Amino acid sequence: MSQLSGGNDVMVMEVGEALNPLAIARQQLDNVAERLNLNQSVYKLLRHPRRTVSVSVPVVMDDGSVQVFTGYRVHHNLFRGPAKGGIRYHPDVTLDEVSALAMWMTWKCALVDIPFGGAKGGVVCNPKEMSLGEQERMTRRLTSELMIILGPDKDIPAPDVNTNAQTMGWILDTYSMNVGHSVPSVVTGKPLAVGGSRGREEATGRGCVRTVLEALKHLEIEVEGVRVAVQGFGNVGRIAAGLMQGRRASIVAVSDSQGGIYNPNGLDVEKVAAYKAETGQVAGFPGADEVTNEEVLEVDCDVLIPAALENQITERNADRIRASVVAEGANGPTIPAADEILYDRGIFLIPDILANAGGVTVSYFEWVQGLMQFFWSEEEVNEKLRTVMRKAFHDTLEVSIREKVDMRVAAYLLAVSRTAEAGKTLGVYP
Numbered sequence: 001m002s003q004l005s006g007g008n009d010v011m012v013m014e015v016g017e018a019l020n021p022l023a024i025a026r027q028q029l030d031n032v033a034e035r036l037n038l039n040q041s042v043y044k045l046l047r048h049p050r051r052t053v054s055v056s057v058p059v060v061m062d063d064g065s066v067q068v069f070t071g072y073r074v075h076h077n078l079f080r081g082p083a084k085g086g087i088r089y090h091p092d093v094t095l096d097e098v099s100a101l102a103m104w105m106t107w108k109c110a111l112v113d114i115p116f117g118g119a120k121g122g123v124v125c126n127p128k129e130m131s132l133g134e135q136e137r138m139t140r141r142l143t144s145e146l147m148i149i150l151g152p153d154k155d156i157p158a159p160d161v162n163t164n165a166q167t168m169g170w171i172l173d174t175y176s177m178n179v180g181h182s183v184p185s186v187v188t189g190k191p192l193a194v195g196g197s198r199g200r201e202e203a204t205g206r207g208c209v210r211t212v213l214e215a216l217k218h219l220e221i222e223v224e225g226v227r228v229a230v231q232g233f234g235n236v237g238r239i240a241a242g243l244m245q246g247r248r249a250s251i252v253a254v255s256d257s258q259g260g261i262y263n264p265n266g267l268d269v270e271k272v273a274a275y276k277a278e279t280g281q282v283a284g285f286p287g288a289d290e291v292t293n294e295e296v297l298e299v300d301c302d303v304l305i306p307a308a309l310e311n312q313i314t315e316r317n318a319d320r321i322r323a324s325v326v327a328e329g330a331n332g333p334t335i336p337a338a339d340e341i342l343y344d345r346g347i348f349l350i351p352d353i354l355a356n357a358g359g360v361t362v363s364y365f366e367w368v369q370g371l372m373q374f375f376w377s378e379e380e381v382n383e384k385l386r387t388v389m390r391k392a393f394h395d396t397l398e399v400s401i402r403e404k405v406d407m408r409v410a411a412y413l414l415a416v417s418r419t420a421e422a423g424k425t426l427g428v429y430p
């Protein structure tokens, strides 16, 4: 419960808000604001999004009817640079969720020390029930509606749940058409053919695996033979599973929105990916037991990578997590009450703003390469990513040991203090 006093805008978390991502994000900020003795005006600013844009997105559907979708883009904070963050397409998108995700982007960029502020966008829709043409028209109209706040030095979107390099290509093209010239640096995570960065597609999973490797080293656990369970078999989860397998870890369970599969002797990630490409799901993969999404979190394993959506590890199942290391590939998969349980049980949790920061880090590299018009090899990108992730991990670990706090609080102490320092320097305008 938030204890910090300081005016009407300080919110105390009610029971009903326990799963509201924005209430959780604010509580996480409050937890460190007291410890950091944060400047009150900066603290108040950080609890609120800098700007929120809500748009109606009309789309001519394939059957000729018009459907109107709701879209959001939130800039949480711009103290450290232009707004940066993904756009997600999902039926459960809410303004509170997008606002929380934007706040988490602010902290993530500060933690890996790249010069961006936090943003996020979302459209309430089910892309799985939409044709590619309908998705394209929706993306292009969304971009037109958001034109006033987008730009390579204003707000640079990237892929998130159910959006990908193709989606970024449509945003880039629509933006460029509207301004009359090509502006590749308005998005990151775009296809290589139009100025994308080598290594971006795999960057979040690769960065996540780097933090797992550093954690295992710290805990003196040999990676070879380590048993890994991954919830979510999309961009982040699939890549992380493949790279862990490449390190001779054993991937014992994976899942997607349709359910999960388990094999204590290990799954062949490439074969599972091929099976999913063919059937649209991992469930039914030959030679594995079917498990539910909840059970995937609780299987006997050493490393658990939740890489799907928020609120997966709660006070209801935290007692049953068997992994020694939890690496949050997804944003917000663990609620604060579960954090405490995991910490008390001695489980080493690598928080989302650290574990999945590889994506925004290589997005930053992509943005830099685009502005320079000078592109790096995949080896260079991966090497630079490794350096950034390693430093962020060890900076966080050092604070965690020094302050005797878990890795999430340590990451927040670092990220919030860097952001607040920038805010203090800038002051309150006018």
Ligand code: NAD
Pocket: 159, 160, 161, 162, 163, 204, 231, 232, 233, 234, 235, 236, 237, 255, 256, 257, 258, 293, 307, 308, 309, 310, 329, 330, 331, 332, 356, 357, 359, 360
């Ligand atoms: P994605 O759309 O590529 O994959 C999401 C996966 O999660 C899919 O396999 C989907 O089937 C599965 N899923 C959806 N609902 C589920 C449920 N209820 N239970 C289990 N699985 C479910 O998305 P992604 O880009 O891999 O993003 C996953 C998470 O990682 C999100 O929280 C996102 O915000 C975060 N993230 C992504 C990036 C990135 O670069 N893509 C960067 C940072 C953080």
